[in-house]
Amino acid sequence: MIDWKLAGTVARGVANLQPAGDPEPYQQLGPYAEEAVRLVSEYTGLSADGVPAAEPVDRPGWIDANLASLALVLEPAVDKLGANAGPLRVLAGGVLAVEAGAVSGFLAGRVLGQYEFPVLEPDRPARLLFVAPNLAQAAKTLDTPADQLLRWVALHELTHALQFGGVPWLRPHLEGLLRGILSSLELDPRAMLRVPDVTDLRKLLDRVREEGLAVVAIGAGRREALDRVQAFMAVLEGYAEHVMDAVGATVLDDLPGLRAALGRRRHDRSGLLKLLDKLLGMDLKLRQYEQGKAFCDGVVERAGIEGLNRVWASPENLPSVAELDDPAGWLARTEPPQLRKSA
Secondary structure, three states: OOOHHHHHHHHHHHHHOOOOOOOHHHOOOHHHHHHHHHHHHHHHOOOOOOOOOEEEEOHHHHHHHHHHHHHHHHHHHHHOOOHHHOHHHHHHHHHHHHHHHHHHHHHHOOOOEEEEOOOOOOOOOOEEEEEHHHHHHHHHHHOOOHHHHHHHHHHHHHHHHHHHHHOOOHHHHHHHHHHHHHHOOOOOHHHHHOOOOHHHHHHHHHHHHHHOHHHHHHOHHHHHHHHHHHHHHHHHHHHHHHHHHHHHOOOOOOHHHHHHHHHHHHHOOOHHHHHHHHHHOHHHHHHHHHHHHHHHHHHHHHHHHHHHHHHHOOHHHOOOOHHHHOHHHHHHHHOOHHHHHHO
16 A cells, blocks of 8 residues: 555655746636646637636646556555565555655646646546746746747647647547556565666666656567557647747747747756656657657648648557657558548
8 A cells, every 4th residue: 555645745745846937827727727728729720518626736736637547557556465465565655655746746846837637547638737836936937928838838749738628539549558557467565675786787777877767667568558558648649739939929929939938948957857857757758748749849840730630530550669750650550431532
């Protein structure tokens, strides 16, 4: 069993180490969310019966939501340790609590907005969270007016709301991908706590530096499944990034300047934050999101937003990791039969 109270305490302590701004200017979110839904729907053609109301939250509020979602994923993994693991099961649960708390606390100081839902329970309602103190700190650091930053973040998060709200198979598909990884995990508490010899430790550190701790923890046997999840996430984020550029040009005073500033925010980290990014696999995720945007931009260049919207036709139309670098090849593979006959 994971001690989620301990995880919450750790998360709040880590979050409090990071600077925060005045949340007051970021409490009235309704007009920005409504504008974003209208603009994104007009450009993409995506629509949903309803999207969650935009909620301003503080860091503890975001941590609570994040840990509740994590619990649904991690508790089954801990259960696989088995009742016979004895004290090691308790110790492993404590280690996971500290790790989950540290990761959540680190992210709680960085996240600006999030379309949040329990991944393993696709029928439960989603929430649309805007982390007010982080928005305030980002606006101060980037020297960006509050309304401009809110428009930018709203466009991104409402694109996700329309993706998941307008494409019925997305949430069940993501659930299936994650359950596939979790079902194959073989957790051995003794192996988790075993100290390797110097040679093994050097190899492990080399792998962590190259691939990130998240990838190493999954294990080589599940790398293919992890690739499918990461390609899926890259498309989701890349689509949102493309939409932000396409739509943002109509409502943002300085779109290139804002994108450049937020790009620097993603890349310009202290030595410690860069190390954490690498250990958590966030550096890898950032590269894949950039790859996802390049893929989406490339598809729209060749076939317009209608061509890109083929990704929402079925799970089989999602690009592989290799296809993320080959938008023309993906378009050829997903071309509707009637278009092939007429070509």
